[in-house]
Structure formats: C-alpha cells, structure tokens
Amino acid sequence: MNHAQSTALGRALRxxxxxxxxxxxxxxxxxxxxxxxxxxxxxxLLEEGVTTAVxxxxxxxxxxxxxxxxxxxxxxxxxxxxxxxxxxEYHGGPLPARPAEPVPSRYGVRGDRPQPQQRWLxxxxxxxxxxxxxxxxxxxxxxxxxxAAQLRGPRPAPAYRLVHEFTDYEVLRVWGTxxxxxxxxxxxx
Numbered sequence: 001m002n003h004a005q006s007t008a009l010g011r012a013l014r015x016x017x018x019x020x021x022x023x024x025x026x027x028x029x030x031x032x033x034x035x036x037x038x039x040x041x042x043x044x045l046l047e048e049g050v051t052t053a054v055x056x057x058x059x060x061x062x063x064x065x066x067x068x069x070x071x072x073x074x075x076x077x078x079x080x081x082x083x084x085x086x087x088x089e090y091h092g093g094p095l096p097a098r099p100a101e102p103v104p105s106r107y108g109v110r111g112d113r114p115q116p117q118q119r120w121l122x123x124x125x126x127x128x129x130x131x132x133x134x135x136x137x138x139x140x141x142x143x144x145x146x147x148a149a150q151l152r153g154p155r156p157a158p159a160y161r162l163v164h165e166f167t168d169y170e171v172l173r174v175w176g177t178x179x180x181x182x183x184x185x186x187x188x189x
Contacts, residue, residue, distance in 0.1 A: 001049035
C-alpha cells in the first residue's frame with residue numbers, strides 16, 4: 001500500500017468512526033445509507049491497497065507457508081524445526097563424531113615427501129633496500145609481465161629485480177579434522 005492509498009484509507013476510517021459515534025436508535029434511514037456508502041468506499045480502498053495473499057499461518061517468518069494444524073502458530077516449517085530440536089534432545093544431541101582419519105588434500109599428507117618448489121619474487125629498490133612488491137609467482141614469464149606493468153605504472157620505482165627462490169620443502173597447512181555429518185534432515189528416517 002503506497003502513501004496515497006494509506007492516507008485515503010485513514011480518512012475513510014476516521015469518517016466511519018464519526019458515523020459510529022453519531023449512531024443512535026433514532027438515526028434516519030438516509031443517514032444509514034450514507035454510512036453504508038462510506039463503509040463500501042473504505043472496503044474498496046482496502047481491497048486496492050492489499051497486494052499480498054491472505055496469511056495461512058500465524059508465523060511472522062512464513063505467513064503463507066504450509067499449514068500444520070497441531071502447531072501453535074500453524075506453521076509446518078517452524079514446527080518441523082522445533083520437532084527436530086526436541087528429537088535431538090531425546091537422542092542425546094547430534095550424531096557422534098567418528099575418529100578422525102587422514103583425508104587426502106591438495107597439500108599432501110604430512111608423511112609424504114614434498115616436491116621441491118620454485119618461485120620468482122618481484123622486488124623493487126626503494127633507495128635503501130630491496131623490498132618485495134606484489135606476490136611471489138610460480139611462473140617466471142608472469143613475474144616479468146608484472147614488473148613490466150609496474151614500470152609503466154604512475155609511480156615506478158628506480159629499479160626492479162626478479163629473485164629466483166628454490167625450496168626443497170612445502171609448507172603443509174592443517175585446519176582441522178574431518179568430521180562425518182548426517183546430510184538427511186530427519187536422520188535418514
């Protein structure tokens with residue numbers, strides 16, 4: 001409902017309130033017909049302003065969602081969530097975690113012999129020391145293109161160099177252990 005519609009509806013309802021205060025047992029029929037016309041006008045304004053479907057539940061999160069007659073708010077979606085929470089309380093919480101097994105990753109497993117790594121570090125001269133500029137590259141051509149772009153930039157350094165770094169180790173990163181989780185919402189029932 002836009003501002004103009006809400007303003008018109010408010011006026012119509014205030015007018016109906018004035019009619020309600022003036023009603024009595026001796027109100028003439030002409031006055032009752034006027035009240036009826038004003039009431040019909042207010043209903044038409046309300047009909048124009050309502051754009052959504054009639055709510056089927058009392059749930060503010062899912063007003064037009066599926067209905068569960070046994071739920072206090074009639075919302076099947078929220079009631080399903082509440083039931084699964086209660087079921088987890090009865091069964092002692094979520095699924096127990098299995099012992100962690102090594103999971104292959106792109107960084108390898110700790111016991112494997114890592115392959116030697118090489119990379120090129122673009123560095124610039126700041127007038128006193130060489131400092132790293134940009135990120136280390138695994139491809140020499142890409143590192144050279146990066147330095148060429150820096151030279152064409154708005155504020156190039158007095159000098160650039162490319163340092164070749166060769167390592168016979170690779171840093172292994174471990175973020176945690178793999179845990180089995182159940183993908184079925186009701187535990188596979």
